[in-house]
Amino acid sequence: MPPPSDIVKVAVQRPGAFAQLIDLDQKKPLERIIKEVCESWNVSDSESYALQFTDGAQIYITEKNRHELKNGAILHLTFSARKTAKQLLEKIRGPGSNERLDALKQLAKLSIDVTLAVEFLNHHGLEPLMFIVEGGKELGEILAFTLTCIVELMDHGYASWERFCQGTFVKKVVSYVNKTSMDATILHYSLSLLESMLQCNNHLYLIIISELERPQLITHLAVSNQDIQTNALAVINALYMKSPLEKKQGMAKLITQKELRQTILSHVIHNGRRIHTDMAHQLHVLQRLCLNLLEMRMLIKMDPHDQSQRDALFDLRNIAFDNMELQDRHKSVYAKDYKKLGFQDNVNPAQDFMVTPPGMLALDNMLYFAHQHRSAYVRLVLENSCREDRHECPFGRSSIELTRVLCELLQIGVPPSETAQSYYAMMFTQEHAFEEFFCICIQLLNKTWKEMRATQEDFDKVIQVIREQIQRALLVQPEKFEQFRKALQALTYADILKLRQTDRMNQEQGDFKSPPIRELRETIRPEILDLIKQQRLTRLCEGTLFRRIGRSRRQDKLWCCRLSPNHKVFHYGDVDEDSSPPAIETLPEKCERDVLPEFLVQPWRIL
Structure with missing residues (x-):
């Protein structure tokens, strides 16, 4: 039992x-x-x-x-946890260094347990730990284990960060981070403490930002210890996310600077080691923060009265048609040029940028393409301006819609996820990564447009294909933009159709094998077969016209064959050209269905 x-x-x-x-x-x-x-x-x-x-x-x-x-x-x-906490606290407060170190080692191990941590905090155990740090006399194992204990104790969320607001403790921790050479454990937990303080308290943020040497954080990213790298990047992300609005612009320079990108590429992504989950998450956060800097431009409409914005449109036209002097052009000619550029409102193209998203971000992308990839831009515009109106790929309209698609795929404007680990390594290789991303995709759009032999009516269909091409190319996780370009080139329109068919077949096969679907099929099978039988018999009764093939294999006259209403006799005979099936009584020949050869009768016997 x-x-x-x-x-x-x-x-x-x-x-x-x-x-x-x-x-x-x-x-x-x-x-x-x-x-x-x-x-x-x-x-x-x-x-x-x-x-x-x-x-x-x-x-x-x-x-x-x-x-x-x-x-x-x-x-x-x-x-018990209470007695253990008291014993540890007595040793930490005691005069003996060896006993203190042993107690700190034991506390570092036991403080992971919330039961012990709460008892230790309830006995005011955090104060002697802070005193060790603030005293500044310890720099070896005692300091390392003290910082470890503080991190573990605070991580449970039972103590408030307000007790650190006097600043002495914070400044001491920052000083450890500011040092070029520091014990790995001390540096690791100092960075961890800074991140937690930045996330939890605005007053602590002000103390940290005034004391912290920010370039030193990038130096810590270049070390071989991945825990230190992860915590250093977490502090950089927290500095931007928790910065007041008036300091956002200054912090934006920190997360977008070239030195940071190059250090991440060299010492984090391309260092030959597997990136663990915490680092992958911090890379996700950093990349999302950088991309979200484009959100403001994405949500700004064009101001038709802003001369600088109007000049940007003129700039697009001048680069594409640079053999024509601006002062010699009439307004009607401008309209023709803007039509060739693919704007929907060729009289006032500013109206095309009134939709948000993508707003002015689309114009930024177009200008970047025109200036940084001038020959490709001119070739694309002139190539389409020489096609028939129905078959031209409208550069302006395509660029605006493509920018919107890219904003959705890269989730611009969406805050970083608390758990996601997705990022694109190639986005760290360029200062203007989003613009380069656009330049590759707009050329792909033109290529796909030609492969589909698309017309203006097919615009939405082309955009759907482009979205799928980009999504599939990103799945291979290209580390460089050139790899991304090659992945896109390999995904032709024909390939997309094949992949869609394969996906659909796999999905259908999976669906058809599910028990509910199989049960439903068996239930309705007799009804469906009977319906098919009735439809086929009805079609035979209505009659069909055929070309009669003579002995010389030439198609001569038409003849008609109909099944009698009682489904027993076939009536057939010659009919005139361009006529519909005649009445069954007018067909001179007949044949009993049962005397037909077996291979002809078989289809109806199945019914």
Whole structure:
């Protein structure tokens, strides 16, 4: 007979004693169970003891986590969290350095357990740890383990960061980060503390930003220790995300500077090691922050009265048609040029930039393409201006819609995810990564337009294909823009059609094999077969015209064949050209259905 579900069979160990095998009743209070275990070993003062897991993090067993106990678990009888916290605190406050170090090592290990951490904090244990840091006398193991303990204790969220607002502790931690050469553990946990303080308290942000040497963070990204790299990048991200509005522009220079990108490429992405999940998340955050700097331009409409914006449009026209002097051009000729450029409103192309998104970001992309890839821009515009109006790929309209698609794919304006690890390494290779991304894709759009032999009516269809091409090319995780370009070139329109068909077939096969679909098919199968039979018989009764093939294999006259209403006799005969099937009575020849050869009768017998 199996034991009751509330009974868990476990072993309890204690140094210097034989282990006990007990039936732990989950309905019984934990204090009573501990008391019974202590009594069996003649241990007094059971209130000072607790049970602890022996595997994993060796956390204390409490009323909240006792449901995790399984049959066969091995437990350890040890001092309670309260007594352990008091003992550790006495040693940390004591005069002996060796005892203090041992206590800090033990606390660093045990403070992962929220039960011990809460007891230690309740006994004001954070103050002596802060005193060690603020005193500045320790720089070795004692300081390293002290910082470790503070990080672990604060990570549980039971203590407020307000107690650090006086600044002495914060400035000391910042000084460790500002040093070029520092113990790896001290630097790791100092960076971790800075990130947490930046995230949790605005006053601490002001203290940190005034003391921190920001270029030193990039130096820490160049080390080989990936934990330090991750924390350094996390601090950089936090500096921007938590900066006041008036400081955003200055912090934007930090996350977009060339030195940061190059350091990330050389020492993080291309260092030959696998990037762990925490670093991948921080790279995701940084890339999303950089791309979101484009959000303002994406949401700004064009001002038709702004001369600088109007000059930008003239600039696009002049680069494409630079053999024509501006002062010699009439307004009607401008309109023709803007039409060749592919704007929907060729009289006032500013109207094309009134939709947000993509707003002015589309014009920025077009200008970048025209200036940085001048020959490709001119070739694209002139090539389409020479086609028929129906078949030309409108550069202006395409650029605006493509920019909108890219904003959606790269999620511009969407805050960084708290858990995502996705990023594109190639976006760290260019100062104007989004603009280069656009330049590659607009040329792809023109290529795909030609492959599809598209007309103006097919514009939305072309955009759908382009979106799919870009999405599929990004799946290969190209590390350079040239790799991305080659991936796009390999995805022709014909390839997209094949991939769509394959995806559809795979989905259908998966759907058709599901039990509900199979059951439904069997249920409606007789009804469907009967419907097919009736449709075929109806079609035979209506009659069909055929070309009669003579002995010379020439197609001579037409003839008609109809099935009688009782479905037993075929009536057939010659008919005139361009005539519909005649009445069945007018067809002179007939044939009984049952006398037809078997291979002809078979289709109807199936019915």
